[in-house]
Amino acid sequence: MSLVLSGDVAKRLIELSEALGVTPSEYVKMLLDRASLGRRVDLMPLRFKVKVAEIVAEAALEVFSKPLVVWSGGKDSTVTLHIVRRVAEGLGKSFDVVFIDHYMHFEETLDFVRKVVSEWGLRLFIKGNERLRGFRYGDVVKVDELDPRDRDELLKIGYGKPEFTFSLNNIAANHLLKTVPLLEFIRDGGYDGVFVGIRWDENPARASEVFFSRRSDPVHIRVHPILHFTERDIWDYTLSNKLPINPLYYRGYRSIDDKYETKPTGNKPAWEQDLERTPERVGRAQDKEGIMELLRRYGYM
Template sequence: MRAAPVSATDTVTTSGLDVDALDVLESEAIHIIREVVAEFERPVLLFSGGKDSVVVLHLAAKAFWPARVPFPVLHVDTGHNFPEVIAFRDETVARLGLRLEVASVQDYLDDGRLHERADGTRNPLQTLPLLDAIAAGRHDAVFGGARRDEDKARAKERIISLRDEFGQWDPRNQRPELWDLYNGRHTVGQHVRAFPISNWTELDVWRYLEREAIALPPLYFAHEREVYRRDGMWRAVSEVSPVRPGETLETRTVRYRTVGDMSCTGAVESDAADVAAVVAEVATSTLTERGATRADDRISEAAMEDRKKDGYF
């Protein structure tokens, strides 16, 4: 059976040698990436510019260095993204010489294939553009930065997770992954989702970002911003998330733990202006980043699992 995931604060002893747990997690992730590239014909990496996808891309770059990353990156653009994150995405793609594929939710709204939700959030609308982009690119494996500690539904995922001909996920039909052997068997029309950092925690990610000196969008660090209080979160004022009657606009020093859509992502009050300060802050947190700052995950207890069953990441 698979050993229990290690934390980046642990030290692993192997054959009498002390190995930093981050090295173990990095080695596992690079092994997964190389295995998927060796086994599948047209992999792609979901890249939003968020910290988890940044880490997976960094791991992919290390896995194939000095050659380039041998697959494109895909972003499902809802049109509600933070401008700073889109700028970071484009800068990163250009720097690494990657091919960027973009699936636009706005295009689907414009031609009537999708319709705006009453609550204004577009995150749940990503599923159809994502599945269409996978089919159009004939991608048989899709890398993602999901981690088991983020959400109950994501905790059910295997590292290599099968999606059927409709892109759907069945949590009752999960394959065993014994001795780090990954079963990528699939038929025509099916594909897999691959999660190289599935066993990482939020703290592991931040300690790795610190060790590797990896750049991130500035939203992850403390800055002053006009915000208002809604659903227990500080929401940024913007065209897609305006202040409602009764809500008060304030200037606060905040940062973002996750950088999803402006319409559903909240900030947290924080003075953590660099990676070391964020590491210290995350180490004392008792809430995952999605639980603390993502309104779309609060729609119902099973909100994430319901979307994953439909094909969402």
């Protein structure tokens, strides 16, 4: 069996393979070799990685009738948002943006989100699990006192304990505060293509993801334009394009989540730290107990 490529697809394939110093056939083989994908894709110059991200965004915006960008105010989702916004403007397409509120965000993150929304003219929706809004960090939540919808969600993920702590260091709270409101928003809004800013190198739970990933309950496609970016790529793109930066990154945070348990990883701005030899998410609570893999499995990532 043979496959013949022509036009823009062939041209871009040749450009990307030449950037790596391999033949087009060798480049395709590298992409198919999932075990070494993360290591090899790092050799690709950033300008070509950006082209790949733009192609992914363009395909999604052309195919899906109601696209959505999930934006946290963090570096990865801001780069994703910038790429999608630029491509959408070129295509004359529109999209919505959702910010998932788990009620424990840094004030700096909330201020940053409001600032960028105003400057970029975004159509932003803020979505949280309103059934849990009354709890505060550290509260013990009794499962049998939850709304039936949330009790069912915990059963769905196999959580059988009678209580959990209202914090992001456990899967029960993460699922109810992040995954549930996101999936409710997708379902209620009828979104069919959902952009998420995840990367292969960020966490082992993401290493097997693909650019277009089919999801069910609700049925939609996850779109991951920057899978092939490294943390260094994110900062190089951010700084070279003069993107707005969450002020927490200036204060040594490399990955941002809740204000109670997320810690800085150094005294220098994030992009000046040793990105290549130190863990990116070590300052975040959700590295505990394999929560990242469970979040992916149950639909947040």
